[in-house]
Amino acid sequence: MLLEKLSNLPGVSGSEKAVREAIVEQLREHGLEWQTDTMGNLLVRKKGRRSGSRRIMLAAHIDEVGLMVTSIEKSGHLKFRPVGGIDSRVLVSKRVHVGEEQIPGVIGSKAIHLQKPEERQKPFELDQLYIDIGAKNKEEAEKYVQVGAYASFDAVCTPFGDGCLRGKAFDDRAGCAALLELLLEKDTPPFDAAFTVQEEVGLRGARVAAYTLQPQYALAVEATAAADTPDTKKERSSTVLSGGPAISFMDRTLIVHREIFESLVNAAEKAGVPFQFRRFAGGGTDAGAIALSREGVKAGVVAVPCRYIHSPCSVLKESDLRHTVSLLRAWLEATA
Amino acid sequence: MKEEEVKELVMELSSAVGISGKEDSAVAVASRHLERYATRLWRDRLGSLIAFKEGENPGEEPFSLALVAHIDEIGAMVTRIEEEGMLRFTAVGGIDPRILPGQPVVVHGRSPLKGVVGAKAPHLLSEQERREAPKLEDLYIDIGLSREQAEKQVRIGDLVSFDAPPLAMAAGKSIAGKSLDDRAGVAALIIAAAELAAARHRANVYFVASVQEEVGLRGATTAAYGLAPALAVAVDVTHGETPGLSPPDVFELGGGPAIAIGPNYHPALVRRLMEVAADERFAVQREADPGSPGTDAWVIQVTREGIPCALLSIPLRYMHTTVEMLHLDDLINTGRLLASFARSLDRPFVEGLACF
Numbered sequence: 001m002l003l004e005k006l007s008n009l010p011g012v013s014g015s016e017k018a019v020r021e022a023i024v025e026q027l028r029e030h031g032l033e034w035q036t037d038t039m040g041n042l043l044v045r046k047k048g049r050r051s052g053s054r055r056i057m058l059a060a061h062i063d064e065v066g067l068m069v070t071s072i073e074k075s076g077h078l079k080f081r082p083v084g085g086i087d088s089r090v091l092v093s094k095r096v097h098v099g100e101e102q103i104p105g106v107i108g109s110k111a112i113h114l115q116k117p118e119e120r121q122k123p124f125e126l127d128q129l130y131i132d133i134g135a136k137n138k139e140e141a142e143k144y145v146q147v148g149a150y151a152s153f154d155a156v157c158t159p160f161g162d163g164c165l166r167g168k169a170f171d172d173r174a175g176c177a178a179l180l181e182l183l184l185e186k187d188t189p190p191f192d193a194a195f196t197v198q199e200e201v202g203l204r205g206a207r208v209a210a211y212t213l214q215p216q217y218a219l220a221v222e223a224t225a226a227a228d229t230p231d232t233k234k235e236r237s238s239t240v241l242s243g244g245p246a247i248s249f250m251d252r253t254l255i256v257h258r259e260i261f262e263s264l265v266n267a268a269e270k271a272g273v274p275f276q277f278r279r280f281a282g283g284g285t286d287a288g289a290i291a292l293s294r295e296g297v298k299a300g301v302v303a304v305p306c307r308y309i310h311s312p313c314s315v316l317k318e319s320d321l322r323h324t325v326s327l328l329r330a331w332l333e334a335t336a
Numbered sequence: 337m338k339e340e341e342v343k344e345l346v347m348e349l350s351s352a353v354g355i356s357g358k359e360d361s362a363v364a365v366a367s368r369h370l371e372r373y374a375t376r377l378w379r380d381r382l383g384s385l386i387a388f389k390e391g392e393n394p395g396e397e398p399f400s401l402a403l404v405a406h407i408d409e410i411g412a413m414v415t416r417i418e419e420e421g422m423l424r425f426t427a428v429g430g431i432d433p434r435i436l437p438g439q440p441v442v443v444h445g446r447s448p449l450k451g452v453v454g455a456k457a458p459h460l461l462s463e464q465e466r467r468e469a470p471k472l473e474d475l476y477i478d479i480g481l482s483r484e485q486a487e488k489q490v491r492i493g494d495l496v497s498f499d500a501p502p503l504a505m506a507a508g509k510s511i512a513g514k515s516l517d518d519r520a521g522v523a524a525l526i527i528a529a530a531e532l533a534a535a536r537h538r539a540n541v542y543f544v545a546s547v548q549e550e551v552g553l554r555g556a557t558t559a560a561y562g563l564a565p566a567l568a569v570a571v572d573v574t575h576g577e578t579p580g581l582s583p584p585d586v587f588e589l590g591g592g593p594a595i596a597i598g599p600n601y602h603p604a605l606v607r608r609l610m611e612v613a614a615d616e617r618f619a620v621q622r623e624a625d626p627g628s629p630g631t632d633a634w635v636i637q638v639t640r641e642g643i644p645c646a647l648l649s650i651p652l653r654y655m656h657t658t659v660e661m662l663h664l665d666d667l668i669n670t671g672r673l674l675a676s677f678a679r680s681l682d683r684p685f686v687e688g689l690a691c692f
Contacts, residue, residue: 076507077579087458087466093435093657095503095512104503106512106661108654111575112432114585123434123469130579132653132661134505134512136590144507155440160450161480166440225457230418230476238460283459307478311438311455315478 002026003157003177003321007167010097010152012066012083013201016040019062019173023180023195030184040197041209046183048190048336056191056336057215057297058182058328059206059286060175060222061199064168065310067096067151069131076135078105078145081126084200089123090311095154096131103144105131105151153312163318164241170314172199174304175221178325188329189336199286203253206286210293217260217298217335220287221328223316224248224278224303237279239305241317244274245324248301250281253288260300264331271330273323278303302327337530342668343504345369345526346511349519350502353444355411355495356428356551359383362407362515366522366545373529374543380562384555385545387529393538399686400540402565402643403528403674404556404632405521405572406549409514410656412496414443414477421486422454422476425496429550433472435657440499443479445490450499451479500658509664510589516660518549520650520667521571527671532678539566539681546632556632560639566686567605567644569677570633571670574623574649576661584624587651590663592619593670594649598626600633602644604692608685609646612676618669623649644689648673 011019020042027034027044034044042062065084072078078098082088092109107129112120131151135141157167179193192213196205210218228240239246247264249256268275278301291299304324307315337345354362363385371377374387385407391398410429417423423443427433437455442448454476456465477496479486502513525543532541542563547555560568574594577586587594595609613620625647628634633647650670653661 073579075577075579085458087455087461089434089466089470090438090455093654093659094438095500095659101506103506104512105505106503106654106659108578108657108659108661109432109435110578110580111655111657112430113655114575114581115432120432121469123467128580132512132659133507134510134661135507140507158440158450161478162482162485164480166450166452166480225459227456227460228420229454229456229478230420230422230424231454231456231474232460236460280460307457308438308452308455309457310459311457313438313440313452313455315452315480317480 002180003173006173006176007157007169011062011064012150012152013063013198015150016062016197026180032183037208037212039205039208041205042195043209043213044183044193046191046193048188054217054336055215057194057210057213057218058179058191059194059196059218059220059290060179061172061196061286062176063197063200065200069145069147069149069151071147072138072141074138076137076141077130077132080131080151086310088126091129092124094312096151097154098131098133098145098151099149103133105133108132155312164315165318166313166315168312170306170316171223171309174223174306174316174321178221178321178328181325182328189332191332191336196286203284203286203289207289210290210297214294215297218287218290220285220301222285222301222303223306223309225309226305226307229307239276239278241305241307241320243276243305244320245327246276246278246303246305248278251283251285253284254291254299256300257298260298263335264300264302267331267334268327271326273326273330275327337527339664342527343664346520346523346667347502349523350513350515353497354408355497356408356548358495359408359547363545366407369526370529370543373533380559382555382558383547384559387543389532389541391537391539396683398540399566399683400542401678401681402542402544402563402568403525404544404546404568404570404636405525406518406632407522407545408547408550410550414490414492414494414496417483417486417490418476419483421481421483422478423490424476427472430656432656433475434469436475437470439658441477442497442499443477443490444495449479449489451477454478498658510661511664512659512661514658516652516662517573517655520573520652520662523667524571524670524674527668528674531672531675535679537679539678541678549632553632553635557635560636560643564640565643567689568636569646569648569674570631570636571648572631573652573655575655576651576653578653587621589651589653590665591621593666593673594621594623596623596625596647596649598624600625600628600637601646602689604689605644605646608680609677612680613673616676618673
């Protein structure tokens with residue numbers, strides 16, 4: 001499965017090469033042409049069975065949140081900072097891969113036995129956490145890792161439950177898998193696909209990709225937080241698993257263009273694809289950056305609902321991903 | 337046993353599942369290794385695994401030594417199935433709830449079910465939530481099933497283990513993973529059994545993989561009573577050096593097992609362990625232990641009319657997490673030291689234990 005393969009690859013913002021290359025490999029196998037730019041975006045212009053009258057851009061980001069090594073302690077432990085938005089409380093007792101060589105590392109903590117009762121009430125601060133690669137001192141650690149090395153979560157994508165997947169970086173490898181599937185299909189209408197970099201550090205890749213592609217219409221294909229969990233009040237649940245793709249009306253970076261919003265809803269209804277509205281106006285996506293490209297682009301967002309995003313282990317439902325592809329296909333048919 | 341074999345052994349033991357109260361799978365792995373070196377193998381009423389190897393003691397009254405390491409591990413138990421299909425749980429043994437969000441787990445329902453402990457996306461967190469440590473009662477396990485589906489697969493009381501395959505670190509000779517507390521100790525017992533297989537020793541040796549240590553030293557209580565050995569060595573883990581902590585709380589990784597000193601430990605046994613380590617040039621560390629670190633040695637010492645005890649501890653970083661880390665040299669040295677100690681014992685030493 002495309003998503004499984006893409007999810008397992010490291011691609012922290014600024015170091016997306018492995019993901020880009022895996023996608024290029026697929027494109028090459030299917031005889032598709034592509035181009036890359038100086039930031040690392042991967043752009044594909046798909047020709048369709050008819051020439052479309054509109055220039056349409058679908059964007060999915062290949063980068064993921066992760067960590068960067070900022071210094072190496074005398075003891076051989078690595079200090080780090082997050083790249084992108086991570087709740088530092090999810091880091092303790094997790095595994096990571098460090099650097100291009102994918103050196104195994106773990107994030108340990110002071111054993112519970114040695115903590116004072118008041119310490120146990122507080123979450124671990126970033127300053128208390130280290131990556132341990134098993135090196136006995138700084139000298140040995142430096143043989144394997146240098147300051148500036150990226151670290152990504154070590155979580156193997158695994159099917160479980162009722163058609164669910166568990167793994168890292170579904171935000172936004174789910175979007176990448178959807179785009180890739182549409183690209184590899186024979187019958188889809190023409191569109192431009194952008195596999196963008198550096199979304200998690202401020203929608204940076206999409207900005208230049210949109211400038212290059214000059215779309216009239218654009219969609220960011222994303223993974224968005226699902227909150228159908230017992231720790232969320234019903235009225236606050238942004239999206240739910242099994243509800244189909246989530247259509248946004250607004251977030252922190254974008255008010256979805258009315259025409260796009262209506263056309264997405266129409267396309268879904270006409271094609272009988274289940275969908276839901278994203279009942280949450282926080283967060284941001286590449287669509288925010290794309291909308292402001294050149295003299296402006298009509299932009300919207302379609303997202304796969306995904307629990308526990310930005311954690312080492314997120315959860316999505318394969319049927320939601322499948323329905324996302326169906327919705328995009330239907331929308332392209334109606335729009336291109 | 338060669339280093340490569342030891343590495344495989346400890347990784348196999350770490351992968352095995354044996355939450356306190358249901359240690360069967362882990363016991364099966366330990367049995368498969370111990371039966372090669374033992375003359376007799378059985379489980380006692382609480383489930384502790386005992387492997388027996390007879391000593392050669394011509395013309396003398398036989399005496400026995402028990403080497404004890406616990407085979408159970410910390411985990412969780414399902415307490416409730418929520419409307420959304422998520423599972424609420426309680427801890428079995430001492431778990432720090434802060435390690436749980438985003439943690440892959442296996443729920444041992446009618447069949448093993450993969451799952452993950454939920455962690456709210458940072459986008460949805462309030463400022464207040466970011467500053468708080470999660471509480472166990474607020475956490476839940478997501479097994480990707482609806483309530484109806486979950487109820488067919490999972491029952492209240494089902495056990496949950498961490499889904500954390502062991503890692504061989506690239507740097508150093510370290511292994512990281514779950515339940516090295518105290519599968520490392522069990523591995524040391526197996527190494528000792530392998531060393532003793534071809535060696536002559538006077539003591540009858542019991543290798544005991546005790547159950548239910550993490551919930552209150554229970555397996556060792558009944559095993560020690562049942563076997564009534566003349567003396568015993570418990571093998572457990574102690575805290576390895578960790579940033580933010582310094583001696584005497586933590587011990588050097590690669591510095592050898594820690595020999596504990598204190599009221600729980602018979603001075604003659606401590607002295608003998610030190611002497612054997614010095615003779616054989618095994619690296620060891622000294623651990624001053626004025627009270628109880630909560631190991632099986634604590635209950636063994638006061639079994640029946642009293643059983644002289646010692647404690648060897650393997651330094652382990654990040655105890656009770658899914659990334660506990662040890663150094664292979666410490667493990668190998670612990671196994672060899674146990675074997676050499678067993679070989680050093682004779683009847684006069686044992687008789688001297690009551691007047692020291």
